[in-house]
Amino acid sequence: MSFKRNLAIFGLAATCAFAADKYEAEDAVYGTGVSKLTSASASGGAYLKMEEGDIDFNVTVPSAGNYSITIHYAGSYGEKINNLLIDGVKVAEITFASGKAFTDIVSVANLKAGANKITIGKSWGWIDVDYISVEPFTVGEFTLCNAPVTANATESAKKLYNFLASNFQKNTISGIMTGNMDNYTKGDATQHEDVQAVYTRSGKYPALVGVDMMNATGGDSESNWFKEYNEKALDVAKSIWKKGGIPAITWHWRPGEETQFYVAGANTNYTDFDFTNAFMTGTTTWDTLSTEYKALVGDIDKVSQHFLALQEEGVAAIFRPLHESGGSWFWWSTHTGKQFAALYQLMYERMVFKNGVNNLIWDFNPQTAARTDWTPGESYYDVLSIDIYNDKGNHASNSSGFFDLMNKFSTNKVLALSENGPIPDVDNMAADNALWSWWMPWYQSWNGGYVDSTSNDVWKKNMESDKIITLDEMPGWDNYTMATVGSQTCAVSKAQAKYDGDKDKASGAAKDYKMAVTVKELTEDAGANIAYTKIGDLTGSTTISLDIENTGADGVWIGLAFVRDGSADKAWTWEMSNSTDCWLEGGQKKTCEFDITEYTDDDGVTHATDLDKIFSATVMISTPGYAGTVIFDNMVTDNGKIINNFNSEKQLFTASEETEAMIVKIELVDETGKGTGTPAAIKTVAKAMAGSKLSVMGNSILLNAAQSGMVSVDVFGMTGKRVATLYRGMLSAGTHVFDMSDLAKGQYIIRVKGAGFAATQPVRR
Helix, strand or coil, rough: CCCCCCCCCCCCCCCCCCCCCCEEHHCCEECCCEEEECCCCCHEEEEECCCCCCCEEEECCCCCEEEEEEEEEECCCCEEEEEEEEECEEEEEEEEEEEEEEEEEEEEEEEEEEEEEEEEEECCCCCCEEEEEEEEEEEECCECCCCCCCCCCCCHHHHHHHHHHCCCCEEEEEEECCCCCCCCCCCCCCHHHHHHHHHHCCCEEEEEEEEECCCCCCCCCCCHHHHHHHHHHHHHHHHHCCCCCCCEECCCCCCCCCCCCCCCCCCCCCCCCCHHHHHHCCCCCCECHHHHHHHHHHHHHHHCCCCCCHHHHCCEEEECCCCCEEEEEEECCCCCHHHHHHHHHHHHHHHHCCCCCCCCEEEECCCCCCCCHHHHCCCHEEEEEEECCCCCCCCCCCHHHHHHHHHHCCCEEEEEEEEEECCHHHHHHHHCCCCCCEECCCCCCCCCCCCHHHHHHHHHHHHCCCCCEHHHHCCCCCCCCCCCCCCCCCCCCCCCCHHHHCCHHHCCCCCCEEEEEEECCCCCCEEEEEEEEECCCCCCCCCEEEEEECCCCEEEEEEEEEEECCCCCCCCCCCCCCCCCCCHHHHHHEEEEEEEEEECCCCCCCCECCCCCCEEEEEEEECCCCCCEEEEEEEEEEECEEEEECCHHCCCEEEEEHHHHHHEEEEECCCCCCCCCCCCEEEEEEHCCCCCCCEEEECCEEEECCCCCEEEEEEEEECCEEEEEEEEECCCCCEEEECCCCCCCCEEEEEEEEEEEEEEEEEEE
């Protein structure tokens, strides 16, 4: 019954007056799976391509202490997670964001005086490392909010927030998550088997106890076992509060009549519920008439009743909804950060402003600190938390995660370790100045075994420490006197969610269709590209999002590029988005968001994208061995411009000439994924390519002109400079061949214009 994934994180910006020591990657120790490459954009003219091996840096520091370790890298192969080790001991998992240009990511680790071995160790591999720099780390200061974000918070909630804020950076609250409820008898949370597991090992009870409302909603929620589980979980929360402890509530949300919360690719049992169908197309305005919206608010209202029942009894709790946001395994994280934030805000506002739930301390839990664009806004949460699962027996402080959250998000919020395996040793936390507000190992029951990941000696030592708060050391909520806390008067939440009804759907107007692209088995040399020319001026936009579903069995990569319209200045360029992490597992649905502000040319130079001069957009389907159908919907910019909603045959993309042989068909499909029939469903490649036709075979360009007239055939480099004119003059109708053999090896844009025909095509020779 265990359903956890081991997660972790990384990065950070430290302030320090010391100069950093720089260590070039090409001077490091590396072996098989790592290769040295040269580049003018790399420091020292070289870097290491890390595929399957590790990179060891021998570093010397004058004194023991915390150091900032900056890794200068490029994520040319998409977002990757790799390990940071000190003298062979793993201290962090680092999420390296995608991007072809070299950039910095910073971690924090404790180094001993003298020689240290800093290792970038393969987990996923596939990053380019230029150098690392090392400098002493200086701890920043927090300016906590002096009250919870809920303006009308109950007295109990105010006390709970005050207690968390008063102890933050001074003491850490001990905790445990509960799993199995079959053996629990209502009335005494300390007798739950997971709480007892901690007591048996340490002789003390944890002050914080976690429960899950995963069975409160969903298609099975009214069956006896599910109802009993939820009732017992709520009893644990109520009981631990009455004993002076802290309930921490997580919600693995099963939406509507669904019975799962995982998505395809994350678990063999999954849901395909798509909450973005509850938005008006191209917006984050809630379509109150949609089936999905009604399912969402129905569940939120149902859960609100359980919280209101606790509120009536004076119970407050920490609430961590929509957790591990930005990960790819739960249905609420399969789209963009902006869409997630709208969902979080809907939940908060519905619960607080409409239903009157005021007894919660809200915990925002991103999957990594790199997910800054997933925040619902600081006025929607009181606590910022992260989940980190170290290997068994690894009791590191997880200071990198602590300072990463602090630096990337805010110093106004309490920081917590909301899920973990081994507990972070109190001495390590104190030495690293990273005293989490609380830690909470996942459950021991249901074969979780997470309490066992910490030895009895470490349990006992930590639970007896004067810096770890156990249940017997809690003051009791009836006796608790609030202290003056926080130096910041922070904004409280206000209603911001937008609501409307889709009048077209209500009146039975045009149906919502999608575009399905079916491809043959792709190869290393042959992907599948589809293009669309009706783009318009996108000045002011920074991203384009596409709702994508991979119906194939294997994973597939999707890319996006523009062709700049060079008809006026002969500067045709291929401008590919630097967002390279749109990967969909077999059966997965997600919203892919592509940055369109800049692109990187073949020389590694970054340029601003020409958003005012777009000839066409090309979507690339490019994974060797993939065969199947990819479905697209709602191509929208971040500032609300709907480029394509794929609701008519005229909105279908067409196959690009150089890859048309790999495309079986391009068609409109309905919500079920079936062909529409009316309007005409299938737009075959042959039909799409009717009339004049441009294609490439080896060193030859083939132009099948449908009519006679003036034609120019020009070749442009990827920087936009015209490098050759292969033909300019009159051509008769029929097939014509132009030779490229005199061109140097490289990548080019071919532009053919005239005779009632205009086309561009990227080629590599």
